[in-house]
Amino acid sequence: MQYQSEEGREESLRPGFATTGKKGRSQEKREKADTKQRCGPVNRRMEIRSPHPDIPLGADSPSAILSDERKYQEVETTYQHALGAMERVLGPEHPFTLESMNTLGEILLDLGKYEGAEAIFQSALAGREKVFGANHADTLRSIDNLGRALHHQRKYKEAEMVFRSAHSGREKTLGSCDLDTILSSHGLAVTLLDRKNYPEAERMYRHTLGGMEKTLGPDHEFTLDSVSTLSETLLDLKKYDEAEAMCRRALAGREKTLGPVHQDTLLIVNNLGVALCNQKKHHEAEVMYRRALVAAEKTLGLDHRDTLICIYNLARALQKQRKYCEAEMMYWRTLARRERALGPGHTHTLRTIFSLGTVLQDQRKYDVAEIMYRRAVTEGEKSLGPSHRMTLKSAKYLEVLLQSMELRTLDQVLWGAGG
Numbered sequence: 001m002q003y004q005s006e007e008g009r010e011e012s013l014r015p016g017f018a019t020t021g022k023k024g025r026s027q028e029k030r031e032k033a034d035t036k037q038r039c040g041p042v043n044r045r046m047e048i049r050s051p052h053p054d055i056p057l058g059a060d061s062p063s064a065i066l067s068d069e070r071k072y073q074e075v076e077t078t079y080q081h082a083l084g085a086m087e088r089v090l091g092p093e094h095p096f097t098l099e100s101m102n103t104l105g106e107i108l109l110d111l112g113k114y115e116g117a118e119a120i121f122q123s124a125l126a127g128r129e130k131v132f133g134a135n136h137a138d139t140l141r142s143i144d145n146l147g148r149a150l151h152h153q154r155k156y157k158e159a160e161m162v163f164r165s166a167h168s169g170r171e172k173t174l175g176s177c178d179l180d181t182i183l184s185s186h187g188l189a190v191t192l193l194d195r196k197n198y199p200e201a202e203r204m205y206r207h208t209l210g211g212m213e214k215t216l217g218p219d220h221e222f223t224l225d226s227v228s229t230l231s232e233t234l235l236d237l238k239k240y241d242e243a244e245a246m247c248r249r250a251l252a253g254r255e256k257t258l259g260p261v262h263q264d265t266l267l268i269v270n271n272l273g274v275a276l277c278n279q280k281k282h283h284e285a286e287v288m289y290r291r292a293l294v295a296a297e298k299t300l301g302l303d304h305r306d307t308l309i310c311i312y313n314l315a316r317a318l319q320k321q322r323k324y325c326e327a328e329m330m331y332w333r334t335l336a337r338r339e340r341a342l343g344p345g346h347t348h349t350l351r352t353i354f355s356l357g358t359v360l361q362d363q364r365k366y367d368v369a370e371i372m373y374r375r376a377v378t379e380g381e382k383s384l385g386p387s388h389r390m391t392l393k394s395a396k397y398l399e400v401l402l403q404s405m406e407l408r409t410l411d412q413v414l415w416g417a418g419g
């Protein structure tokens with residue numbers, strides 16, 4: 001997900017769902033890891049004795065061993081068999097059956113089978129509400145997991161309602177400082193951010209951050225993640241000075257715990273550049289973008305979408321400093337790779353074409369700038385529609401450019417006639 005999709009704006013990096021094209025296996029794993037980090041841990045499986053010899057459970061069971069090795073497909077099959085055995089022997093509403101059902105849902109989440117996970121969590125929730133009551137810890141855990149399954153499917157409105165229910169129940173039952181309560185508030189904050197409810201997302205992130213600092217400490221992984229996501233919300237709210245401070249704090253923590261070239265570290269470095277650039281601290285932003293780019297190319301590869309965002313942002317910072325020649329080179333580099341990776345009509349590709357037109361115009365390369373603007377208009381109308389703001393802005397810039405070119409031609413004719 002990118003920050004501020006308006007044309008010619010810097011793009012921030014965010015953990016979460018991909019927005020472009022078909023995902024590779026590594027990207028899918030990254031997205032699952034990101035969402036677990038953003039919403040808190042989901043695998044909190046109970047180690048319990050098997051109530052029946054036909055039901056494998058516990059730390060030495062095949063399920064637990066396979067789970068440790070993250071062989072999710074085999075784990076799913078094992079838990080499906082275990083769940084079937086429990087339902088036959090113990091009944092569908094036995095606590096062991098409901099626990100196994102919930103664990104199967106968590107495995108399906110890990111596998112990216114979000115619809116199946118949602119259905120399993122719904123069943124586990126119905127059973128736990130009936131057996132334990134609405135405010136039991138296991139019931140609230142099922143509610144929280146259901147929220148994650150909905151969030152993964154981008155059912156943000158439903159996810160928000162579910163996370164509110166989990167947070168309210170845990171706050172009432174466990175207290176506001178309990179880790180489970182804090183993780184529910186974090187999941188709610190993430191969902192509010194995805195629904196673009198920035199003011200409430202900010203309040204919830206601040207609440208979450210305070211709880212995590214108190215419970216886990218300032219350098220814990222989840223605390224730093226809250227700092228990072230709060231900085232993203234502050235960027236969305238255009239509170240750039242405070243976003244800068246949060247980014248710097250998150251960066252110090254990420255460097256300490258993950259190292260300088262980890263993907264989460266370079267995410268913060270890039271977003272710090274966005275905060276600086278929006279405060280017109282373009283040279284400092286350039287330094288951050290160059291650092292992020294070097295790390296991204298080394299860690300992610302030349303054509304990764306996050307690497308291309310770093311190149312694009314560096315080009316923007318260079319253009320702001322009137323370093324037009326290098327900025328143009330960076331835009332061409334970004335465009336070639338985005339066309340190959342995303343296609344000619346993708347929003348990111350069109351934004352790059354438009355920005356390339358502006359830097360060409362800055363250098364008075366009017367004929368080539370015209371070609372870029374025309375291309376942005378044509379591809380924009382085809383891919384986004386004639387009324388899309390990017391298409392309209394490209395058309396406006398093309399119109400202004402053509403008018404200025406006509407005036408220059410007229411001036412040349414008049415000066416020639418006068419001579």
